[in-house]
Amino acid sequence: MIFFKYFGYVWLLIFALPLFLLGAYTLLGLFISFESIQYFMRPSFINVMLHSITLSALVALLSLFLGLGVGLGFYTLKTKLFKLLYILLLMISFVLQPIILLSTFQGIDLFLHRDAFLQSLCIFVMHLTPLSGLAFIYIFSTLNSLSLQSALAIAPLKYSIQYIIFPQLKPYIGSVFMLLFILVFIDQAVPSILGYRTYTEDLLAQMTLMENMKHIALAALPSYFLVGILIFLWSRVKKHLHLQTYIATITNTKLQFPWYWLGASMLLFGVLYLVWIIISLSMETFTIAYDSYLEENLDVIGTSIGFSFSTAFVTLGIALMMQHILEKYASRFLHISIFIMLLFYLFIPHALLSLLLLDIYQWLGYFSVFMDYVVFFMGYIFILLPTALFLLTMLHILEKEDVFLDFFPISVFHKWRKIVFPQMYLKWLLILFILMVFSLNELSVSILLIPPGFETMIVKIYNLLHYGDKPSIAFLSLVQLCFMICFFTLIGWISQRVSL
Amino acid sequence: MINIRYISMFIFVLLILSCSQNKEKRIIIYTSVDQVYAAKIFKDFEHKTGIKVLAVYDTEASKAIGLEKRILAEKAHPRADIFWNSEPIRTVRLAKQGLFQAYSDIKLPMYKDTLYYASDKTWFGIGERKRVIIVNTNLVLPQDYPTQLNDIWHEKFKAKVAMSSPYIGTAATHFTALYHRYGATVFQALLATMKKAKTKYLAGNSVVKESVGIGKYAIGLVDSDDAIAGIVAGLPLKMFYYDQEDKGSFSIFGTVAMLKSAQNTTEAKQFLHYLLTQETEQKLIDIGAVQFSVLKHATLSSPKGWSINPEVLWHDLNISYTFMKAAL
Numbered sequence: 001m002i003f004f005k006y007f008g009y010v011w012l013l014i015f016a017l018p019l020f021l022l023g024a025y026t027l028l029g030l031f032i033s034f035e036s037i038q039y040f041m042r043p044s045f046i047n048v049m050l051h052s053i054t055l056s057a058l059v060a061l062l063s064l065f066l067g068l069g070v071g072l073g074f075y076t077l078k079t080k081l082f083k084l085l086y087i088l089l090l091m092i093s094f095v096l097q098p099i100i101l102l103s104t105f106q107g108i109d110l111f112l113h114r115d116a117f118l119q120s121l122c123i124f125v126m127h128l129t130p131l132s133g134l135a136f137i138y139i140f141s142t143l144n145s146l147s148l149q150s151a152l153a154i155a156p157l158k159y160s161i162q163y164i165i166f167p168q169l170k171p172y173i174g175s176v177f178m179l180l181f182i183l184v185f186i187d188q189a190v191p192s193i194l195g196y197r198t199y200t201e202d203l204l205a206q207m208t209l210m211e212n213m214k215h216i217a218l219a220a221l222p223s224y225f226l227v228g229i230l231i232f233l234w235s236r237v238k239k240h241l242h243l244q245t246y247i248a249t250i251t252n253t254k255l256q257f258p259w260y261w262l263g264a265s266m267l268l269f270g271v272l273y274l275v276w277i278i279i280s281l282s283m284e285t286f287t288i289a290y291d292s293y294l295e296e297n298l299d300v301i302g303t304s305i306g307f308s309f310s311t312a313f314v315t316l317g318i319a320l321m322m323q324h325i326l327e328k329y330a331s332r333f334l335h336i337s338i339f340i341m342l343l344f345y346l347f348i349p350h351a352l353l354s355l356l357l358l359d360i361y362q363w364l365g366y367f368s369v370f371m372d373y374v375v376f377f378m379g380y381i382f383i384l385l386p387t388a389l390f391l392l393t394m395l396h397i398l399e400k401e402d403v404f405l406d407f408f409p410i411s412v413f414h415k416w417r418k419i420v421f422p423q424m425y426l427k428w429l430l431i432l433f434i435l436m437v438f439s440l441n442e443l444s445v446s447i448l449l450i451p452p453g454f455e456t457m458i459v460k461i462y463n464l465l466h467y468g469d470k471p472s473i474a475f476l477s478l479v480q481l482c483f484m485i486c487f488f489t490l491i492g493w494i495s496q497r498v499s500l
Numbered sequence: 501m502i503n504i505r506y507i508s509m510f511i512f513v514l515l516i517l518s519c520s521q522n523k524e525k526r527i528i529i530y531t532s533v534d535q536v537y538a539a540k541i542f543k544d545f546e547h548k549t550g551i552k553v554l555a556v557y558d559t560e561a562s563k564a565i566g567l568e569k570r571i572l573a574e575k576a577h578p579r580a581d582i583f584w585n586s587e588p589i590r591t592v593r594l595a596k597q598g599l600f601q602a603y604s605d606i607k608l609p610m611y612k613d614t615l616y617y618a619s620d621k622t623w624f625g626i627g628e629r630k631r632v633i634i635v636n637t638n639l640v641l642p643q644d645y646p647t648q649l650n651d652i653w654h655e656k657f658k659a660k661v662a663m664s665s666p667y668i669g670t671a672a673t674h675f676t677a678l679y680h681r682y683g684a685t686v687f688q689a690l691l692a693t694m695k696k697a698k699t700k701y702l703a704g705n706s707v708v709k710e711s712v713g714i715g716k717y718a719i720g721l722v723d724s725d726d727a728i729a730g731i732v733a734g735l736p737l738k739m740f741y742y743d744q745e746d747k748g749s750f751s752i753f754g755t756v757a758m759l760k761s762a763q764n765t766t767e768a769k770q771f772l773h774y775l776l777t778q779e780t781e782q783k784l785i786d787i788g789a790v791q792f793s794v795l796k797h798a799t800l801s802s803p804k805g806w807s808i809n810p811e812v813l814w815h816d817l818n819i820s821y822t823f824m825k826a827a828l
Contacts, residue, residue: 044825106714111715116700192703193660203701205667207569216569351569358573367577384663443559448570452528452579453554462559463535466706466726468733 009325012338017383018356019344025173025217025356026224036218045202045331049222052185052199053116059181064126064308067132069262071208074137076263086263087134089270089432092277094130095484097441098123099456099465102479104280114177116194121434128180131434135179138182139172139429178230179390182346189443200349207351208285213359216352223347230343275327281474285389293475297460301479304440312435316428318381319388338389341416345386350444357449372451379445384435391431429491436487440480502793504529525551525766532558532583533754534725535721537789538584544783547772551767556580560689572761581762582771584754588625589673589817591755595622596814600757603772609796615809616753623702623757624772625779627790629724630749630805631674633740635710639718649742650693652719659698660718664705666824670723670752671705672817677750677808679820687820691715701828712738723752724791732788741803748804753794755810 039045070090079081093101102123105111111119148329153337163413188200203219326335345353361367361375446456457476464472531538535557542553558566568590571583575597583600585591594600600622611617618624633646639660646652652661664671679687702708705722706729712720713735727739741749756775758768774780780796785792792802 042825044828057816106716112714189703192665193707195700195702197701201665205665205821208667208672209821213573249703332507355569355573362576365577367579372579447556447558447566448573450556451554452530455557459557459559460535463557465557466534466559466704467536468706468710468729469536470733 002434004054006130007321011322012325012334015322015338015382016341016380018335018353018360019341021356021360022217022220022352023188025213026220029214029216029218032214036215037221039206040221044315048197048202049199051197054183054193055120055124055191055196056181058121059128059184061130062121062125063132063176063180065272066129067134067176068137068169070129070266071136071140073263074133075140076261077267082263082267084489085138086267086270088488088492089267089274090133091128091488092270092274092318092481093126094128094276094434095437095481096127097461098127098187098479099193100461100473101126102190102193103465103470103473103480114198116191120191120196124184124187128183131183132176132180134419134430135176139169139176141261161472175393176389183342184286186347186349190245202348203264204351213355213374216355219352220348223344226347227340227343231340231420264463267407275323277481278478283474283476285453294474297472297476300455301476305480305483307380308436308439311377311439312432313385314377314434315381315384315388316432319385319392320428322385323392324391337391340392342386342389345382346390350383350442354381354445357382369451373454376445376451376454379449380439380442383437383442383445387433388431391434404448426491426494429494433484433487433491437484514689518769525767526554527551527582528552528554528556528580528765529582529771529772530556530571530580531582532567533789534586535598537787537788538782540787541775541783544780545771548771548774549767551770553771553794557691558753559810568594572597575599578759578761578763579739580759581764581768582756582758584626584752584756585636586776587670587673587752588623589814591623591757592618592810592814593817599760601760601762602686603758603769605769606776612794612796613810615807618811623755624692624776625753625794626756626775627784628751628753628792628793628794628802629670629790630741630751630803631670632724632749633724633725633742634680634720634727634730634737636712636715636718637736637738638713639810645738646719646740647742647744648746649721652654652692653697653699655697657697657719661697661720662700662708662711663709663721664704665701665703666828667821669704671721672821673752673813674750675824676820678815679823680808680816681806684823687823688827691824695828709737711734717763725788728788728791732824741805743764744804747806749806751792751807752807753807754790 074083074086077086096104105123105126111122113121153408154486186200188198188204191198194199199222203222207216207219211219322338326338357375359378361371364371436464441458443462445460450456450459457480461473462478464476529542533578538555542555545551546553556567557568567583567585571578571580571594574580578599583591583594595618603624604621606621606624606751608617608621611625617623632648635645644656646654646657664676666672679691682690690722700717702711702720706724708720708722709726709730711717713730713733715736723743724739727737730737731739743749756772758765758772762768778793778795781793781795783792785793792805
């Protein structure tokens with residue numbers, strides 16, 4: 001399929017464009033005012049950098065550990081219904097925005113009077129453990145189930161973890177940790193609400209002083225440094241990886257762990273948590289007239305959900321094509337380049353990326369309402385694409401496909417339609433779901449690129465938070481939660497035909 | 501062949517969409533005024549003139565890098581017709597870059613003071629708020645209620661005071677004004693006192709109001725509209741206009757400007773004509789967006805307050821930031 005090949009390459013170029021532009025601006029900025037670099041060497045900046053690294057590392061570590069437990073819990077459940085319910089409940093904290101989780105938890109006295117660091121830690125762990133858990137559920141499905149189960153049947157728990165589970169998980173842990181670390185590192189909303197100063201918040205404050213892109217682009221300097229460190233660490237870890245272990249037993253894994261209490265207790269906790277969240281949010285909405293609220297907010301709900309679905313869908317499609325091109329045609333050099341670009345995208349503050357896109361829009365020189373929407377759509381794709389590629393790469397979904405594809409002498413289009421899609425669609429739907437959540441919760445693009453007259457739920461929620469209109473916030477959060485639960489149930493219903 | 505057909509159809513639809521012209525009269529407004537308030541004004545304007553308002557709202561969380569940066573990025577080809585800002589200093593900063601055009605159809609003598617408008621008529625003030633102290637009535641005894649701004653950094657309130665980050669929004673304007681009024685030495689001493697008092701800097705005024713309301717902090721420094729919204733919402737708060745025996749509380753007014761090369765100039769002028777009236781300003785006061793008037797004929801009495809001409813103040817923004825970065 002020549003079309004797919006070239007389309008994939010075109011996207012690789014589009015993907016690289018803002019980074020080239022950023023690099024050029026940074027160099028120009030350094031050339032014009034080299035003394036700006038001193039800002040990043042000040043003790044106060046190093047201090048907030050350490051704040052962010054500490055918080056991100058601890059959240060990643062805790063979420064990783066808890067996610068491992070959540071992943072194990074899933075495989076202790078026996079019936080498909082319980083497994084579906086388990087994943088559904090798991091997703092609640094991930095679907096709700098961290099600021100909504102925060103306002104819900106602030107009603108609890110024990111939480112309210114804790115230190116800002118501890119509160120931020122709790123909220124982030126709550127929000128990201130589901131993602132880590134979901135990753136581990138997938139990862140377990142790629143492990144050698146036979147050796148695991150036979151060993152688990154005879155060895156004590158401690159030895160099972162030390163000698164059987166951990167060695168098999170080792171190659172994946174770095175990827176999950178890195179993703180969790182970056183997601184916390186670039187998020188400034190919750191810590192800044194709580195008064196815990198972070199790197200991103202400090203950088204944004206510094207950006208307010210700068211009046212042109214050459215100076216604003218200097219804000220990306222720490223990203224170069226951090227990406228450099230991560231690439232170095234990754235290259236060290238990579239030596240110890242056994243890539244063959246990724247190629248898997250795939251969809252029909254019948255993995256089962258014997259600790260039934262784990263899954264059962266987590267399921268119970270999940271049910272109680274869902275009930276508590278729904279009650280907390282509903283209590284806030286008692287004073288409102290649902291029909292008038294729905295009528296008032298129908299537009300924003302419809303457009304936001306529709307928009308997040310379309311952006312997630314298109315992003316997934318592009319990510320699959322890019323991944324396919326990378327696996328089939330690209331050189332090792334291109335692989336490494338894409339990986340580095342991907343890390344950059346994950347580390348750059350979204351506000352900076354949005355400003356770069358606005359700059360490219362100015363260069364294009366063709367302005368219309370339609371183009372406003374195109375740029376807005378592209379903004380979301382640029383934000384979501386690294387995550388989509390990261391998830392696809394982490395799970396090595398396409399590597400598995402290629403094993404099959406190579407055996408069939410038919411066109412790529414037919415292979416995808418007849419072989420790949422039926423096997424992979426459930427996993428793609430789950431990635432689509434994750435991307436939708438990220439899309440719904442993206443704030444910077446929503447403000448800096450939103451077309452005039454268009455409204456998103458995230459901007460509305462933030463504005464209502466400012467006004468203190470808790471009933472409306474709770475109502476919108478409930479709607480978002482219910483929609484995502486319905487979407488997830490639909491995935492579950494579809495999955496009735498395949499084994500989990 | 502099928503693919504080529506679908507792709508051609510897709511491109512055709514895109515072309516049709518991009519070429520279609522909307523004949524409806526409309527105006528594009530970028531605003532950092534709270535959506536709950538601005539939307540009411542836009543609705544009223546639409547009702548009165550039949551001109552559709554396409555708004556882009558800011559949020560308090562993004563005040564550090566919101567609409568000001570968007571307008572700057574769109575400098576060569578402005579998409580907005582009007583910029584309606586909740587404070588003056590960033591509007592002036594944009595005006596100094598030559599981004600706004602003059603609006604002559606206005607009677608300047610209607611303003612209380614010359615600081616409320618640009619002499620070249622590129623921006624105008626609308627509605628005023630004051631910086632106020634809020635206390636949680638469950639945590640602070642009446643005899644300890646602060647009356648001066650400096651009271652809140654007293655030893656007894658150590659680690660109990662919260663304010664919005666002084667790098668963003670109205671807190672940035674307030675602190676730049678303090679620097680301008682008192683000079684570098686006093687300003688640095690104030691920053692040192694704040695640090696010693698372990699003041700917490702949160703993401704915005706509403707967050708401060710909420711945190712003081714739920715009892716996480718005892719005292720907060722916010723804008724009067726945030727304080728009133730908190731009191732109306734039933735939070736145990738009491739609001740104080742500080743320094744009433746001296747110069748009073750710092751006042752912040754909203755600003756509005758028409759973009760140069762605005763695509764809908766006629767409609768933009770109509771909007772300014774609608775907004776810059778006593779009637780609309782009163783509407784803003786009634787809905788709680790602002791508390792005081794910048795116009796002469798206002799009937800509402802105002803507590804003592806002070807402000808500095810933003811045309812002068814904006815020069816100090818970067819300098820005050822440098823001091824704050826070093827001290828806090």
